[in-house]
Amino acid sequence: MAGEKGKAPNIRDVAALAGVSYQTVSRVLNDSESIKPTTRDKVLAAIEQLNYRPNQAARALATNRSRTIGVLSADAKAFYGPTTAITSIEQYAREAGYRISITNISSSDSASIKSGLDHLLSQSIEALVVIAPQVRVFDVIRDLSLSVPFVTLESTGRDPRHSLSVDQIAGARLATKHLIDLGHEEIMHISGPQDWIEAEARMQGFLDEINAADLRVRAPILGDWTAHFGYYAGLELLKFRDFSAVFAGNDQMALGFMHACREMGIDVPGEMSIVGFDDIPEAAHFWPPLTTIRQNFAEVGRRAISALLAELNGVTEDDHTPIRPELVVRETTARPA
Amino acid sequence: MAGEKGKAPNIRDVAALAGVSYQTVSRVLNDSESIKPTTRDKVLAAIEQLNYRPNQAARALATNRSRTIGVLSADAKAFYGPTTAITSIEQYAREAGYRISITNISSSDSASIKSGLDHLLSQSIEALVVIAPQVRVFDVIRDLSLSVPFVTLESTGRDPRHSLSVDQIAGARLATKHLIDLGHEEIMHISGPQDWIEAEARMQGFLDEINAADLRVRAPILGDWTAHFGYYAGLELLKFRDFSAVFAGNDQMALGFMHACREMGIDVPGEMSIVGFDDIPEAAHFWPPLTTIRQNFAEVGRRAISALLAELNGVTEDDHTPIRPELVVRETTARPA
DNA sequence: GCCCTTAATGTGTCCGTTCACATGATGGGA
DNA sequence: TCCCATCATGTGAACGGACACATTAAGGGC
Known part of the structure; x- marks a missing residue:
């Protein structure tokens, strides 16, 4: 309300109004020791009245x-x-x-x-x-x-x-192990982009677990995290139905892949098992609700x-x-x- | 590599190294007029050598x-x-x-x-x-x-x-009109939270269109934008199957609602039509792919x-x-x- | 060769804050 | 009553830039 015009008030304006020195105001702002309660209140009142806000740039400059x-x-x-x-x-x-x-x-x-x-x-x-x-x-x-x-x-x-x-690797192992434990032996991995470390780690976990179970390693597909990619990859991959499970690098790609399954008339999970990664809030409401790895x-x-x-x-x-x-x-x- | 120690270099350090005044450096930084190309190059070289970066706080302070x-x-x-x-x-x-x-x-x-x-x-x-x-x-x-x-x-x-x-209102009208044009007469709206303007606007558009078509107005359900809400709302609403279409305030709630439909054995779109809002990238891969309103x-x-x-x-x-x-x-x- | 214009560069001050130090009040002990 | 510790507050500088203005160097007309 007051002081709507011109420049923003500075620490000296506050000091003047409160009848103290600017340093005292600074002390109040940084609640230093040794300020008489009465003075502090006066200063606070002046700050309030002028609607004063400390200038961060000046503070940054002074304090480095x-x-x-x-x-x-x-x-x-x-x-x-x-x-x-x-x-x-x-x-x-x-x-x-x-x-x-x-x-x-x-x-x-x-x-x-x-x-x-x-x-x-x-x-x-x-x-x-x-x-x-x-x-x-x-x-x-x-x-x-x-x-x-x-x-x-x-x-x-x-x-x-x-x-x-x-721990992305552990997550990927969890996902892969779940599929292996169910009895799947031909498992496909749709990965994120190669230059993403998360993608690399998830792929690593996948491979670790596949190797630990002595299963055949299939070359993972490199995707881009999007549902669109999962969909189109699915359409391609499902031409050859030589695998029974997919571990997708994230939930979106899993969703796209499920979409492709439906279009090809493949039942999930009857004919194809799918695990995602992330547990986005929507995953529980996909159809079918998606098994996935939750990360906090x-x-x-x-x-x-x-x-x-x-x-x-x-x-x-x-x-x-x-x-x-x-x-x-x-x-x-x-x-x- | 050089100057790895102590304080960050400032404009005067650069000036000293380049053998000019700090003001000249400042001019180069703000590419002002009237700088001899030779001097500019010297300054640029010094900046490079010191790995100098202008201090934004100081600049902010000086320029306000x-x-x-x-x-x-x-x-x-x-x-x-x-x-x-x-x-x-x-x-x-x-x-x-x-x-x-x-x-x-x-x-x-x-x-x-x-x-x-x-x-x-x-x-x-x-x-x-x-x-x-x-x-x-x-x-x-x-x-x-x-x-x-x-x-x-x-x-x-x-x-x-x-x-x-x-234009949220127009979008909501588009969605509602689509349902009306298909022949739906009992249309439900699952709205966003009451204190969101977007929710209010979408509801407004819905009501406008319903009124324009002289259909019965049903009290919209107030949701929270989440798929979870859409799901639970669906479970409740579908106990009374006295409507044939739903316009959801966003795609997530639409997704949850579809989930509920499936669980209740209601076919989408055969027995229930659904329109969402937003067109999130996943919407095209929901099952069934979601009819929705795209906004840029x-x-x-x-x-x-x-x-x-x-x-x-x-x-x-x-x-x-x-x-x-x-x-x-x-x-x-x-x-x- | 001199003066004036203009291009190129330099000097002082200020922006709003904090910090180090200086000064002024207050009071208790001798 | 005086002195010194202690609390409370004030003063001068500095932070790193930008701006207004001052100064110097270069060039052109005569």
């Missing part, structure tokens, strides 16, 4: 702390996981007095990664979360020899000090911030135990015919 | 421009739309040299809205995009009498100067930034024509039995 955490995110076509993680990151960061700055990169070539990273770095971020688990991102990061703490949300153990994630994305986000804050505060946090994924059995898997 | 656009986003349970819009906003903002700062609010009570807005405002954002179309957000914004340009992504025409969106979220994001930038540059942009949604007919709708 931006209180910003950068998030580098891949332009994923499957939204659920990354979005959940980012929301959670934002929440915990804000609670800790940080803000986040997000940059999306649309392709994984190093120029675009570099430009995204540059955009972030130029904001003097204090820490970095990378949710763009494309292999190449790591090379770029290594080249830049980042001076800020960072974590990447993945789990292949390439760089265990900086990575943090649901929000927890990943929480831990990311917690790890970064610890590092910012000089504490080394050693809780790099991967978060365990969980098999959710619904109705797309059964014993082979 | 944060180059930040705030995004206030609801913690939506249905991710596709908002996420797509945000990604698009980020992209276009970055192209225009702005960064975005996102704040998620998890509930729509005014305290939480206010705190989210405060968080944003304290970063001296230059403009604001609100993707939290809860009714109450508007009241808070009005109370604060914001001094920055803002747009909200909705379309009820409450505040036409500041709103921008796919990315375009909404693009226009939001474009409108804000225009306002920041003093141009008034009058292109508030709502973006037309589109009916996508797939396989969940048919003539009533």
Whole structure:
């Protein structure tokens, strides 16, 4: 209401109104020690009256702390996981007095990664979360020899000090083992894009388990995470019905694959078992409800911030135990015919 | 590699190395007129060598421009739309040299809205995009009498100067009319939460069309956007099979409803027609593939930034024509039995 | 060769905040 | 009554840039 005109009030305006020095106001803002309650109240009243907000840019400049955490995110076509993680990151960061700055990169070539990273770095971020688990991102990061703490949300153990994630390999093994335990011997894997670490890890888990059971290894199909891909891949693959189960790299591709099954007149799970990955909220309502691997994305986000804050505060946090994924059995898997 | 130690280099370090004054460096950075090419190259070389990055906080302080656009986003349970819009906003903002700062609010009570807005405002954002179309957000914004340009992504025409969106009412009418044209006379609507403007608008469109056709109006069910809700609502509603078609407020609720249909042994579309809203990428692969209303979220994001930038540059942009949604007919709708 | 214009570059100040240090009140012990 | 610790508050600088203005070098007309 008041002071609607001209410049925003600054700390000296507040000081003048409260009849104290600007330093006193600063002390109140940063609730330092040794402020007489009466003065504090006066200052607070002045702040209120002027609708004063501290200028973050000035504060950042003076303290040399931006209180910003950068998030580098891949332009994923499957939204659920990354979005959940980012929301959670934002929440915990804000609670800790940080803000986040997000940059999306649309392709994984190093120029675009570099430009995204540059955009972030130029904001003097204090820490970095990378949710763009494309292999190449790591090379770029290594080249830049980042001076800020960072974590990447993945789990292949390439760089265990900086990575943090649901254990993708374990999840993939869980999924594959479930199919094997049901008696399937010819299992197909529809993977995510080759340059995604998550995709690589899930494929790894799949292969590990197949080998452990001494089954025939089939070359996985490389997809792009979308339901569309799962559908078209299904149409192709199902021309030769030489497999009885599919482990899809994510729920969307599983959905597309089921669509193809229906169109080809193949019963799920009677003639074909399917397992997805992620447990997106819709998965329980697919037809049939999808058996899948649940991962706790929000927890990943929480831990990311917690790890970064610890590092910012000089504490080394050693809780790099991967978060365990969980098999959710619904109705797309059964014993082979 | 070089200068790995201590403080980040500043403009004077660059100037010293290049053998010019700091002002010359500043000119190169802002590519002002009148710089001798030789000098520019020297400066550029020094920048490169020191791996210098301008300090955004200092720049913001000096220019009184944060180059930040705030995004206030609801913690939506249905991710596709908002996420797509945000990604698009980020992209276009970055192209225009702005960064975005996102704040998620998890509930729509005014305290939480206010705190989210405060968080944003304290970063001296230059403009604001609100993707939290809860009714109450508007009241808070009005109370604060914001001094920055803002747009909200909705379309009820409450505040036409500041709103921008796919025309939700038209979309809902399209969906409803499609059902009516097929011959349905008892049509149910499962709406989004009452405090969401989008939900209100879709309901409005539904009612308009029902009235226009002189059909019986049934009280819509108030949902929460999730597939779970659609499912449980379906289980309840289908006890009384006194309707032959459903218009769901979004695709997720439609999916859950279809799940319920199947469980109750009701054939879709034979005995029950269903239309969703949004056209999420998975909708084409639901079983049966979902008839729905497509809206172009990315375009909404693009226009939001474009409108804000225009306002920041003093141009008034009058292109508030709502973006037309589109009916996508797939396989969940048919003539009533 | 001189003066004036203009292109190219340099100097002082300010942006709003915090930090290190300085100063002013208050009061208790001798 | 004086002094010194302690609490409370004030003062000058600095952070890293941008802007307004000042200055210097180069070029053209006479």
